[in-house]
Amino acid sequence: MLMKWYNEPPAWENQEDLITVTSGAKTDFWRRIDCGYTRDNGNFYYQEVKGDFTAKVKIINECNNLYGQAGLMVRVDEKTWFKSTLEFVDGMQFLSVVITNDNSDWSVVPLIKNIPYLWLYLQRRGSNVEMQYSLDSTNYTTLKTANLTEEEVVQVGLICACPESGGCRVVFQNFKIKT
Helix, strand or coil: CCCEEECCCCEEEEECCEEEEECCCCCCEEEEHHHCEEEECCEEEEEEEECCEEEEEEEEECCCCCCCEEEEEEEEECCEEEEEEEEEECCEEEEEEEEEECEEEEEEEECCCCCCEEEEEEEEECCEEEEEEECCCCCCEEEEEEECCCCCEEEEEEEEECCCCCCCEEEEEEEEEEC
């Protein structure tokens, strides 16, 4: 699997089945032209994939900075992308989904308690993407299904960002893409 960085972070390491990343400071993927806030400087470790696929990863989140996030992303360009992350907001962890087609649309689901890790599972079928999550790697719950793009080739991979502070450390384990 040939992976590359879009906005390489200040520190990262890829060892066997663990990818450890310290995100950059004041980084994010967000696009809201109407409120004047647009960022395309988050850290994204990806590969290009053609057609349908699945992607799965275990996220070990050590980040407790406001809006610190780690997860999976499907991207066409700066105006068309989908990300789902474990995100820290106001002292709590949330499952977050942002769908961007020119403007970003953000939705969050609060977790009952802060957790040390989470599994994300993404499926692409045609122009649709579906994100599922699990707390035990066995039982998955659908978080979001959305129509994203007709583009045949997309970028798929790991995202982390820390919009409000000096960065945060996350660990991705057993990242796999199947076509």
